[in-house]
Amino acid sequence: MLQMLTYQDLLDVEEGNEKKRMDFVLNAIHTHKSSDQYKIAKIADDYNREQNTTIMQYQKLLYTVSGEAVQDMVSANHKLCSNFFNRFITQEVQHLLGNGVSWDDGKTELIFGDDFDNALQKIAESALVGGVAFGFWNMDHLNCFSLLDFIPLWDEEDGALKAGVRFWQIDPLKPLRATLYEMDGYTDYIWKGGEEPAVLHPKRQYKILVSSSPVDGSEILDGENYPGFPIVPLWANKRHQSELVGRREQIDCYDLIKSGFANDLDDCSQIYWILQNAGGMDEVDLATFLNQIRRVHAAVVEDNGARAESHTVDIPYNARETILSRLRDDLHEDFMALDIKSIIGGASTATQIRASYELLTEKCDGFEYCILEFLSGIKMLAGVEGIPSFTRSMIVNVNENIQTLVAAAQYLPEDYVTTKILEYLGDGDKADEVLKQKDEEDMERFGNGSSEEENGYGAETAGTETDSGV
Numbered sequence: 164m165l166q167m168l169t170y171q172d173l174l175d176v177e178e179g180n181e182k183k184r185m186d187f188v189l190n191a192i193h194t195h196k197s198s199d200q201y202k203i204a205k206i207a208d209d210y211n212r213e214q215n216t217t218i219m220q221y222q223k224l225l226y227t228v229s230g231e232a233v234q235d236m237v238s239a240n241h242k243l244c245s246n247f248f249n250r251f252i253t254q255e256v257q258h259l260l261g262n263g264v265s266w267d268d269g270k271t272e273l274i275f276g277d278d279f280d281n282a283l284q285k286i287a288e289s290a291l292v293g294g295v296a297f298g299f300w301n302m303d304h305l306n307c308f309s310l311l312d313f314i315p316l317w318d319e320e321d322g323a324l325k326a327g328v329r330f331w332q333i334d335p336l337k338p339l340r341a342t343l344y345e346m347d348g349y350t351d352y353i354w355k356g357g358e359e360p361a362v363l364h365p366k367r368q369y370k371i372l373v374s375s376s377p378v379d380g381s382e383i384l385d386g387e388n389y390p391g392f393p394i395v396p397l398w399a400n401k402r403h404q405s406e407l408v409g410r411r412e413q414i415d416c417y418d419l420i421k422s423g424f425a426n427d428l429d430d431c432s433q434i435y436w437i438l439q440n441a442g443g444m445d446e447v448d449l450a451t452f453l454n455q456i457r458r459v460h461a462a463v464v465e466d467n468g469a470r471a472e473s474h475t476v477d478i479p480y481n482a483r484e485t486i487l488s489r490l491r492d493d494l495h496e497d498f499m500a501l502d503i504k505s506i507i508g509g510a511s512t513a514t515q516i517r518a519s520y521e522l523l524t525e526k527c528d529g530f531e532y533c534i535l536e537f538l539s540g541i542k543m544l545a546g547v548e549g550i551p552s553f554t555r556s557m558i559v560n561v562n563e564n565i566q567t568l569v570a571a572a573q574y575l576p577e578d579y580v581t582t583k584i585l586e587y588l589g590d591g592d593k594a595d596e597v598l599k600q601k602d603e604e605d606m607e608r609f610g611n612g613s614s615e616e617e618n619g620y621g622a623e624t625a626g627t628e629t630d631s632g633v
Contacts (some may be wrong), residue, residue, distance in 0.1 A: 165193065165194040165197050165198075166194070167194065167198065168187075168190070168191050168194055168314075168316060169316055169317055169318070169319050170316045170317060170318045170319065170325045170326050171318070171319050172187070172316070173187065173316055173326050173345075181362050184343065184350070185352055185360045185362075188328050188330075188341050188343055188352055189341075189354070189360070191314050191316075191328050192314065192328065192330050192339075192341065195314040195328075200294065200310065201310065201311070203293075203294070203404075203405050203407070203408065204292065204293035204294060204309070204310040204311055204405060205311060206407065206411070207248070207292045207293060207294075207405045207406075207407040208292055208293070208309075208311060210248040210249070210407055210411070210414065211248055211249050211252060211288075211292045212249070213244050213245075213246050213249060214244065215244040215245065215248075215414065215415070215418055217411075217415040217418065217419075218242050218243070218244055218415065218418040218419060218422060219242055219244065221240075221242065221419070221422075222234055222235075222240070223235040223238060223240050223426075238426065239425070239426040239429035240426060241422050241425040241426050241429065242418075242422055243418060243421050243422045243425060244418060245414060245417055245418055245421070247414050247417070247494050247498075248406075248407060248410075248414060250500075251406070251494075251498040251500045252288055252291050252292060252406065253288070254500055254501060254523065255291060255500070255523065255526060255527060255530065256284055256287050256288050256291065257284075257556055258501075258520075258523055258524075258527055258555055258556055258557070259287075259527040259530060259531060259534070259553055259555065260280070260283060260284050260287055260534075260553065261556035262553070262554040262555075262556055263280035264279070264280060264283065264538075264551045264552070264553060265551065265552045265553070265554065266549035266550065266551060266552075267549055267550045267552070268548075268549045268550075270547060270549065271542070271547040271548070271549030272549070274303070274545055274546075274547050275305075275545065275547075276303060276304055278304060278305075279304070279305055282298070282304065282305040282306070282307055283298075283305065283534075285307040286298050286305070286307045286397050286537075287397065287530075287534065289307055289309040289310075290397045290398060290399045290533070291399045291405075291406045291530075292309075292399075292405060292406070292407070293309055293310035293311065293399075293405055294310065294398070294399050294403060294404045294405040294408075295310055295315075295396050295397065295398050295399065295403065296308065296309050296310065296396070296397050297309075297313050297315070297324075297327070297394050297395065297396050297397070298394070298395050298397060298537065298541060299344075299393060299394045300389070300393045300394075300395070300541055300544040300545060301369075301393070302369075302370060305541065308327075308329055308394065312329055312330060312331055313327055313328070313329045313330075313394075314327055314328040314329075314330070315327050315396065316328070323392075324392060324394060324395070324396055325346060325392050326343070326344060326345050326346070326392070327343075327344045327394055328341055328342070328343050328344070329341065329342045329344065330342075336356065338353050338354060338355045338356070339353070339354040340352070340353055340354075340363070341353075341354075344392075344393075344394060345366075346388070346391075346392055347366075347368070347388055348366045348367050348368045348369065348388065349366065349367065349369065350362065350364065350365060350366040350367075351363040351364040367386065368386030368387055368388050369386075369387075369388050369389055369393055370386060370387050370388065370389070371386035389544050390543065390544070391540070391543060391544060393544055395537055395540035395541055395544070396537070397533060397534070397537040398533045398536075399530070399533070400529060400530065400533065401529065401533075406498070409497070410494065410497055410498060413490055413493060413494050413497065414494065416490060417487060417490045417491070417494070420483055420486060420487060420490075421487060424478075424480065424483050427478050428478055437471070437472045438452070438469065438470070438471050439469060439470045439471075439472070440469040440470065441469045452471075496522070499522040499523060499525065499526040500522070500523055501519060501520055501522075501523045502519070505519050506519055506558060512563060513563050513564060513567075516557070516558055520557060524555070527555070531553065534553075535551065538551050564587050565584055565587055568580060568583055568584060568587075578598055581594070581597060581598060581601065582594040582598070585597060
């Protein structure tokens with residue numbers, strides 16, 4: 164394995180010597196792809212795309228008399244990939260970030276824009292898969308860099324991220340592109356097959372002022388950089404490792420048992436025949452016999468005393484069903500994920516639902532600290548000071564929650580009660596419309612009832628005044 168490159172290694176490369184810088188970038192790409200961190204991230208990405216590496220590479224083997232292993236090309240070889248990893252990652256991200264980030268001021272949300280929550284979810288998912296992901300604050304929006312296309316260059320002295328290389332190549336026969344990000348700007352490089360590497364765009368500052376006109380075209384007038392390095396890492400957990408680590412073996416075990424079960428059912432689902440007193444038949448005769456059975460579903464046994472008996476095989480499944488169920492439960496516990504079957508099995512109370520979420524809530528609490536640290540770096544780059552908060556996405560017992568809310572309605576503002584009921588019913592986005600309609604109906608009702616003769620209050624009041632007068 165090649166030695167890890169750091170920010171200090173980049174500083175040793177002469178500034179302005181683009182040939183040496185291109186050699187450094189190319190070396191960084193090769194070094195990164197050979198690292199254990201990259202390899203684990205690549206495997207985790209395959210599992211996240213339901214292309215589980217172990218079962219996809221599994222081959223059934225046969226052994227000859229001499230002990231030589233050969234690939235089994237006859238028996239069934241189903242490869243069933245479970246979707247546990249993607250489901251658990253999606254569940255964690257959506258539980259924490261499904262409702263977006265809320266800010267305590269109006270300025271921060273406006274600066275970050277409408278796509279910020281979507282970008283944050285992408286970075287969070289990439290971090291949980293690869294162990295770390297990176298957010299690039301690009302003027303007014305956030306870009307996601309994964310560990311599969313970004314090489315971090317850490318500072319050996321304080322461990323901070325101070326430079327990095329993003330690379331991509333859509334096909335081995337297409338050009339390789341790379342961008343070197345530094346504190347004072349970024350440079351684009353390109354490698355084309357059969358051509359010398361070249362600087363696609365010389366170093367430029369991160370924030371530039373461009374003037375465009377139909378006559379003169381585009382011209383860079385001015386530029387500046389951020390107060391810090393504009394790429395911020397988001398770690399998946401305090402261990403700084405992929406969520407697949409430690410759980411891959413259980414997923415593989417589940418896939419292998421389930422696939423093996425399917426293979427046995429396929430291999431033994433057909434009827435097989437035993438021919439008695441037919442020792443003179445060779446393989447060609449047996450094949451002819453089976454072909455006739457398949458064509459006309461009947462065969463004639465010509466030899467005296469010969470008999471043909473059909474048989475089937477019953478595959479034992481109880482032990483496999485038990486271990487698959489056990490593995491499924493263990494995966495939910497080890498991933499600290501919500502097992503939806505524990506809720507949909509009956510009419511669960513609000514307390515039971517909250518208890519089912521406990522492991523997932525604890526895991527998201529830990530991930531939330533990583534998110535907050537990440538957002539702190541992005542806030543510094545964007546020049547905002549808003550305080551973020553999260554609303555967890557959860558299943559609720561609607562009837563029980565509404566009953567509790569109605570029981571406490573006399574102590575709460577009427578608009579709040581109406582809004583919460585609509586949220587429980589799934590119509591929270593219509594709260595403003597319903598409240599406005601409700602106010603209009605109240606005004607209309609009170610307006611029509613203001614006439615003393617219509618509401619009856621006028622007669623009573625008049626009578627009282629008359630009595631007083633008398």
